Amino acid sequence: MRPRMLLLASSLLIAMAARSQPASDPSAAASGAPAASATVDAHQASIDALFAEQAAEGTPGGAVSVYQGGKLVFAKGYGTADLESGQPITPQTQFHVASVSKQFTAFSIALLAKEGKVDLDADVRTYLPYVPDFGHKITVRQLILHTSGLRDQWSLFSIGGQNTEGRVTQQQIVNMVARQQGLNFTPGTEYLYCNTGYTLLAEIVYKVSGKTLREFTSERIFKPLGMDRTFFFDDVTEIVPHRANSYAKRRDKDGKETGGWERELLNYDNVGATSLFTTVEDLAKWAGNFTNPKVGDKALIEQVSTNGTLDDGTPINYGFALQRTDLNGRTIVTHSGADAGFRALFVYYPEHDFAVSITANTPFDMMDKIGKIADLYLPAVAETAKAEVPAEDAKGDLARFVGTYITPYATALKLEHRDGALYRVSNWGEPQKLILRSNGKLDFGKPDQQSYTPVLSADGKVVGLDELEKEDTVRQRLQRIEAYEAPAADLAQYSGDFHSPELDITYSVNVVDGKLEVSSLWTDKPVALQSVQVDRFDSVGWGLGTVIFQRDGGGRINGLLVHNGRARNIRLDRVGNAHAQAPAASSEQ
Numbered sequence: 001m002r003p004r005m006l007l008l009a010s011s012l013l014i015a016m017a018a019r020s021q022p023a024s025d026p027s028a029a030a031s032g033a034p035a036a037s038a039t040v041d042a043h044q045a046s047i048d049a050l051f052a053e054q055a056a057e058g059t060p061g062g063a064v065s066v067y068q069g070g071k072l073v074f075a076k077g078y079g080t081a082d083l084e085s086g087q088p089i090t091p092q093t094q095f096h097v098a099s100v101s102k103q104f105t106a107f108s109i110a111l112l113a114k115e116g117k118v119d120l121d122a123d124v125r126t127y128l129p130y131v132p133d134f135g136h137k138i139t140v141r142q143l144i145l146h147t148s149g150l151r152d153q154w155s156l157f158s159i160g161g162q163n164t165e166g167r168v169t170q171q172q173i174v175n176m177v178a179r180q181q182g183l184n185f186t187p188g189t190e191y192l193y194c195n196t197g198y199t200l201l202a203e204i205v206y207k208v209s210g211k212t213l214r215e216f217t218s219e220r221i222f223k224p225l226g227m228d229r230t231f232f233f234d235d236v237t238e239i240v241p242h243r244a245n246s247y248a249k250r251r252d253k254d255g256k257e258t259g260g261w262e263r264e265l266l267n268y269d270n271v272g273a274t275s276l277f278t279t280v281e282d283l284a285k286w287a288g289n290f291t292n293p294k295v296g297d298k299a300l301i302e303q304v305s306t307n308g309t310l311d312d313g314t315p316i317n318y319g320f321a322l323q324r325t326d327l328n329g330r331t332i333v334t335h336s337g338a339d340a341g342f343r344a345l346f347v348y349y350p351e352h353d354f355a356v357s358i359t360a361n362t363p364f365d366m367m368d369k370i371g372k373i374a375d376l377y378l379p380a381v382a383e384t385a386k387a388e389v390p391a392e393d394a395k396g397d398l399a400r401f402v403g404t405y406i407t408p409y410a411t412a413l414k415l416e417h418r419d420g421a422l423y424r425v426s427n428w429g430e431p432q433k434l435i436l437r438s439n440g441k442l443d444f445g446k447p448d449q450q451s452y453t454p455v456l457s458a459d460g461k462v463v464g465l466d467e468l469e470k471e472d473t474v475r476q477r478l479q480r481i482e483a484y485e486a487p488a489a490d491l492a493q494y495s496g497d498f499h500s501p502e503l504d505i506t507y508s509v510n511v512v513d514g515k516l517e518v519s520s521l522w523t524d525k526p527v528a529l530q531s532v533q534v535d536r537f538d539s540v541g542w543g544l545g546t547v548i549f550q551r552d553g554g555g556r557i558n559g560l561l562v563h564n565g566r567a568r569n570i571r572l573d574r575v576g577n578a579h580a581q582a583p584a585a586s587s588e589q
Contacts, residue, residue, distance in 0.1 A: 041066075041074045043376040050369045054078040054360070060247040060261065060341070062360030063089050064369075065280035067287040068377060069353050075281050081244040081361065083261060094229055094243045094277045095359035096266065097344035098337030101232070101276035102321035103304070104217050105201050106144050110304050110320055111220060111296060113140075117208050120144075127204045130178045138187045140204065143197035144320055145308040149183035152566030153196040153273070156180075158543045159562050159570050160503035161522030165265040165340075167236055173199050173270055179502050184568045188311030191318060192566060195273035198321070202272025213271045224295050227282040232271040240277065244361040246341035255429070261362075264341035274339055280357045287348050287355030290333070305333045305350065317469065328371045329381035336366070345370060352378050365446075390437040398422040398436060400462050401454070404532070405478035409563040411538045411546050413465070413478055427530065427540040441468070452478075486531040488514045494549055498560050498572035507560075507572060518544060 041047075047064065054061030061079015065072060077089035112118040118127075120141040125131050131138070134149075142148040153173050157164055160176075177196060184192055202213040209216050214232040222230045233240070246264040249257050268275050293301055304320035317323055322333050331351055337344040345366040348355040354377060356370045398417055405413040414425045415434070422442070423431040434442045434452075442465075443451035455464035455477065465478045491511045499506045507520050509529075516537065517526035527544050529537035535549040545564030550571075552558040562570040 043074065043373075044076070046376055047074065047076070047373060048078075050372060051076075051078040054364060058083070058086075060244075060360070060362040061089055062343070062358055062362075062364070062366075063091055063093055063095070063280045064373070065091060065284045065357045066373060066377065067284035067355040067357075070288055070292065072281060072284045073377075075284070079361075081242065083245070083247065087242060089244060089361075091281045092229060092242075092279055093359075094240060094279055095344060095361065096233065096244075096246070096268075096274075096339060096342045097276050097278055097359055098274050098339035098342055099195075099321075100278075100283075100335050100337040100344040100346050101271070101274050102198050103335055103346075104221060104232075104276060104321075105198050105205070105213065105272045106320035106322075107221065107296070107304055108205050108213065108216055109140065109144065109201055110300055112205065112208055114296070114300055118204065124148075124200060124204070127207045128200060130174070131200070132178065132180055134180075134183050136183070136187050140201070141308075142187050143194075143201055145191070145316065145318055146194050146197060147188050147191055147308075147310060147316070148194060148197050149185045149187045149190070149192075150177070150194050150196045150200075151180060151182075151184055151568070151570075152192075152194045153177075153199060155545075155564040155567035156196075156503060156570075159545070159564050159567060160500075160505045161507075161520040163522070163524075165267065167267045167269055169269040170199065170202075170234070170271065174203065176503075179504075181502055182569055182571075184566070191310065191316040194566060198273035199270060200272070221295050222282075225282075225285050225289055227278065227285050230276065230278040230282045233275045233277045234269065234271045236267050236269045243277065244342075244359075246339075247362045248341045249362075264362075266340040266342070268339070274337070278359075280359055283346055283357035283359075284355065286346075287357070290348055290350065290355075291353045305348075327367070328374070330374065330378065338363070347374075349374065349378065354378060368446075390439045390441070393436045393438045393440075396436040401434075401436075401442070403462075403480050404483055405465055405480050406532065407476050407478050409546070409568045410565060412481075412532050427538060450475075481533060484531050484533050486516075486534070486537075491516055493557055496557070496574050497576045499575045500570060500572040502570065505572075506575065509560075518547070 051064065055078040059079050060083065063077040066074035075091035077091055077093055079089050081087045081089045081093050109118055113120050118140060121139050124138045124140055124143060125133065138148045138150070153176060154164060156176055157168065177200065205213050205216050212234060214234045218231055246266050247261045248264045250260045250262045252258050289295055290301055290305065305322050305324060307315060307317055307319045307324050309315050317325060322335050324331065324333050326332060327347065330349055332347050332349055334347045341362045343360040343363050343366060345358045347370050356373050358366045358370065401415050401422055402417050403415060416423050416425050422434045422436065424434055425431045432444055435445050436442055441451055441453045443449065451468045452465040453468060454462045455466055457463045463480050466474045467476050467478060469475045494509050494516055495511055497506050497508050505520055507518050510517050516529040518529060519526040528540040529547060530540050532538055537547045539545060539547065545562060548561045549557050550559040550561060557574060559571060559573045562572065
């Protein structure tokens with residue numbers, strides 16, 4: 001157990017000093033010392049304007065740094081790191097940066113591979129024999145590229161009824177992996193983002209080096225680069241003075257904002273996929289290693305910042321936890337992160353020795369801000385290099401898209417026509433407006449969200465949608481189906497208990513007020529199921545995903561399959577009659 005001491009008086013003095021220092025002095029940052037004066041930067045007013053909403057008094061916000069030509073040229077914090085103490089965000093505030101962590105895990109593996117201690121194309125079971133033999137070789141490289149076929153750990157915890165707001169340990173994830181009996185797909189044949197792979201990469205680092213990921217990265221990466229406020233947070237009980245806490249806007253039971261803020265709980269005791277603590281100043285130092293490597297060399301930097309492929313050579317938009325893509329006509333190498341209320345985005349411009357990093361303790365649009373910051377510092381992009389956005393088609397017939405669209409493994413996409421506009425409507429969250437473009441495609445008006453192109457029948461009717469990735473690559477096809485509502489008289493056949501040995505969970509399916517509901521020992525309240533097709537339902541609310549009941553040769557329900565985005569074909573076998581629903585707890589009454 002690590003020693004822990006809370007120095008309240010010291011904390012208050014540092015918080016007061018930080019409040020008077022809204023920006024960082026780059027020279028002080030390089031030495032790890034607190035900033036002594038505000039950064040003088042010609043673009044400060046413009047950047048301040050971009051973060052005006054985050055800078056409002058009494059709100060969570062974020063920090064931003066700008067690296068250029070080997071130097072930290074701008075760093076500043078906006079908003080409040082801890083709403084209870086009023087501690088402000090500064091460039092030295094440590095944030096949980098979620099999946100931005102992954103690039104340091106991948107970099108560690110790349111270092112070990114360069115030293116001949118890890119074979120990227122070896123079977124992962126060479127290093128971690130507890131990973132089940134699924135009948136297909138899974139390589140270390142496939143873990144890195146998200147092409148392993150492993151089911152995602154957070155989807156598995158969700159389907160298993162476990163609330164990830166509770167303490168989630170490294171060992172629990174390893175235990176979950178060891179119990180798995182199937183994959184999402186044959187390794188190397190698809191790309192599907194998978195946090196599990198990066199937890200296992202952290203375990204490989206420990207197996208090969210004898211050091212935890214925290215120890216290895218601190219010794220081999222962070223200390224050499226002077227990233228003194230960066231480490232993998234692998235003990236949730238550890239006190240980190242002046243860290244940022246996580247917040248979301250308070251909402252009522254229907255999801256509508258009620259004003260004020262609430263905590264977004266995060267108690268991760270696991271590393272590899274997440275849990276890096278860092279500052280925007282330290283991320284600027286990391287950016288400098290891409291141009292003039294102190295850790296690794298040019299060849300290794302090129303390796304980790306180049307997108308990979310599937311086993312058949314098909315390109316994917318992902319490398320060693322970095323994506324090489326473009327933003328507003330400029331090449332970037334980037335990764336984002338999101339856990340609870342924390343958000344982070346690291347963007348490096350390899351052609352300009354330039355980078356922008358943003359960390360936050362509540363969600364807001366970061367990519368748009370980074371694009372505008374880059375426009376302040378970098379040479380203008382030729383109009384021919386900028387991606388052209390087709391004009392909105394104001395005269396298009398939006399009604400022809402209205403309907404329900406499905407894929408084998410995801411919840412249904414529902415499009416509705418409201419007040420002259422087309423909206424994607426889900427079982428959780430606010431409706432999202434879709435824009436019909438002059439080229440016939442649909443998008444949400446933001447480059448980082450999906451876009452769709454209609455699939456037409458011979459007579460011109462919309463029979464499906466192709467979901468597109470960058471450069472018009474089809475990610476998946478959605479089939480349009482007729483709306484369906486299971487008759488109330490047919491619902492009783494689905495009632496019963498269904499058990500999964502992989503997740504050690506039993507779900508009870510009951511008919512309540514003419515609707516199906518699913519509950520378990522671990523659920524706070526039952527999850528309603530909504531009809532999609534015969535025997536197919538979507539959960540109302542995030543978590544369970546799509547439920548497809550299975551039948552035996554005689555047509556009787558004998559099990560069900562659950563698909564939750566990044567975890568497919570979780571089988572639960574019918575084991576008995578449904579249990580009675582428990583009464584609501586006092587806090588719910």
